[in-house]
Amino acid sequence: xxxxxxxxxxxxxxxxxxxxxxxxxxxxxxxxxxxxxxxxxxxxxxxxxxxxxxxxxxxxxxxxxxxxxxxxxxxxxxxxxxxxxxxxxxxxxxxxxxxxxxxxxxxxxxxxxxxxxxxxxxxxxxxxxxxxxxxxxxxxxxxxxxxxxxxxxxxxxxxxxxxxxxxxxxxxxxxxxxxxxxxxx
Amino acid sequence: xxxxxxxxxxxxxxxxxxxxxxxxxxxxxxxxxxxxxxxxxxxxxxxxxxxxxxxxxxxxxxxxxxxxxxxxxxxxxxxxxxxxxxxxxxxxxxxxxxxxxxxxxxxxxxxxxxxxxxxxxxxxxxxxxxxxxxxxxxxxxxxxxxxxxxxxxxxxxxxxxxxxxxxxxxxxxxxxxxxxxxxxx
DNA sequence: AAATTATCGCACCGATCGCTGCGTTAGGCT
DNA sequence: AGCCTAACGCAGCGATCGGTGCGATAATTT
Numbered sequence: 001x002x003x004x005x006x007x008x009x010x011x012x013x014x015x016x017x018x019x020x021x022x023x024x025x026x027x028x029x030x031x032x033x034x035x036x037x038x039x040x041x042x043x044x045x046x047x048x049x050x051x052x053x054x055x056x057x058x059x060x061x062x063x064x065x066x067x068x069x070x071x072x073x074x075x076x077x078x079x080x081x082x083x084x085x086x087x088x089x090x091x092x093x094x095x096x097x098x099x100x101x102x103x104x105x106x107x108x109x110x111x112x113x114x115x116x117x118x119x120x121x122x123x124x125x126x127x128x129x130x131x132x133x134x135x136x137x138x139x140x141x142x143x144x145x146x147x148x149x150x151x152x153x154x155x156x157x158x159x160x161x162x163x164x165x166x167x168x169x170x171x172x173x174x175x176x177x178x179x180x181x182x183x184x185x
Numbered sequence: 186x187x188x189x190x191x192x193x194x195x196x197x198x199x200x201x202x203x204x205x206x207x208x209x210x211x212x213x214x215x216x217x218x219x220x221x222x223x224x225x226x227x228x229x230x231x232x233x234x235x236x237x238x239x240x241x242x243x244x245x246x247x248x249x250x251x252x253x254x255x256x257x258x259x260x261x262x263x264x265x266x267x268x269x270x271x272x273x274x275x276x277x278x279x280x281x282x283x284x285x286x287x288x289x290x291x292x293x294x295x296x297x298x299x300x301x302x303x304x305x306x307x308x309x310x311x312x313x314x315x316x317x318x319x320x321x322x323x324x325x326x327x328x329x330x331x332x333x334x335x336x337x338x339x340x341x342x343x344x345x346x347x348x349x350x351x352x353x354x355x356x357x358x359x360x361x362x363x364x365x366x367x368x369x370x
Numbered sequence: 371a372a373a374t375t376a377t378c379g380c381a382c383c384g385a386t387c388g389c390t391g392c393g394t395t396a397g398g399c400t
Numbered sequence: 401a402g403c404c405t406a407a408c409g410c411a412g413c414g415a416t417c418g419g420t421g422c423g424a425t426a427a428t429t430t
Contacts, residue, residue: 051379054418111298114298161341165336184369234408236390237409239388
């Protein structure tokens with residue numbers, strides 16, 4: 001007998017159920033809060049029994065955090081154009097394009113409202129990506145602004161417009177933030 | 186008989202009930218989502234019958250929007266120090282101090298999650314205040330940055346840190362954003 | 371291929387939610 | 401002071417939610 005044989009089973013049907021539930025959450029969050037966004041509703045849309053959702057995730061807040069973490073990680077890759085300005089401009093354009101989708105925004109809003117950890121789950125990955133680009137530029141020998149300052153001047157305005165303002169955050173405008181950041185340093 | 190005698194009655198008990206419900210929403214939102222934040226719970230905490238809340242507000246989303254509009258309007262006054270830099274620094278310090286309260290943050294998060302209009306309800310007043318200060322400086326004959334740019338560089342980082350980051354937004358740091366904005370223009 | 375067991379579906383229960391008549395209280399006006 | 405009616409409290413009604421046993425299914429290992 002072994003010590004710990006196989007504690008988890010992440011293949012096949014489990015993965016399929018997980019994908020269906022994630023998709024249902026995104027679709028329901030996109031339907032501007034007309035749907036109550038509760039576990040039976042999510043399960044019904046996913047074609048899955050509510051019991052499964054209760055057992056795997058426990059609460060809507062945890063489910064939303066899981067969905068947000070999956071959604072806001074990995075779909076934007078860190079570019080490598082050779083210069084920090086080029087990297088940042090391309091990356092900001094991609095992030096802005098991703099945030100232009102109303103469905104993505106709705107998911108983000110719902111996640112923020114679900115708990116204190118929700119907001120961080122939407123942004124930590126972007127934070128890490130930004131730090132990676134800046135540290136790479138420094139390793140290359142170039143001058144780069146502080147990560148903290150870059151977050152304030154790039155992610156700050158972008159996410160503010162997405163959540164708090166009615167003004168559109170176009171990729172062109174987002175790229176303009178990069179030049180404003182790199183100008184005075 | 187008059188045309189429209191008295192369609193509303195905002196005094197006395199109605200005002201008292203409104204204040205109690207608003208207070209209950211703020212307190213429940215501050216109790217980090219452990220409470221379900223539903224109408225019977227809000228009414229019970231306010232010492233008010235649930236029927237009243239259903240009739241006056243209809244849904245939790247509308248109630249939250251009402252509370253947020255009341256809370257994020259008027260508690261910060263537009264200063265008048267004579268210079269734009271002085272006005273902005275004092276104002277940003279006040280706004281940052283207000284946002285440092287975890288209860289205020291919890292209310293903001295819940296409002297954002299309640300509907301697409303929630304985010305705007307938390308920021309429109311600050312937007313107007315910022316525009317007022319900038320237009321006053323222009324009427325004074327001085328040079329002032331674009332309102333749009335000021336929103337991006339001041340409100341953007343401040344609200345981003347409040348919602349998406351774990352980094353504290355101290356009043357000193359918020360005042361520093363003003364000098365960074367006014368430096369390059 | 372057979373065994374093992376993590377995972378899912380089904381039926382069901384108590385609790386709570388959202389909402390609606392109806393009577394009562396108390397602001398606002400003459 | 402007295403009337404009028406907006407606003408509130410009470411009782412109760414479907415409907416739905418969150419959660420629990422128990423058997424069935426299928427992913428993984430031997």
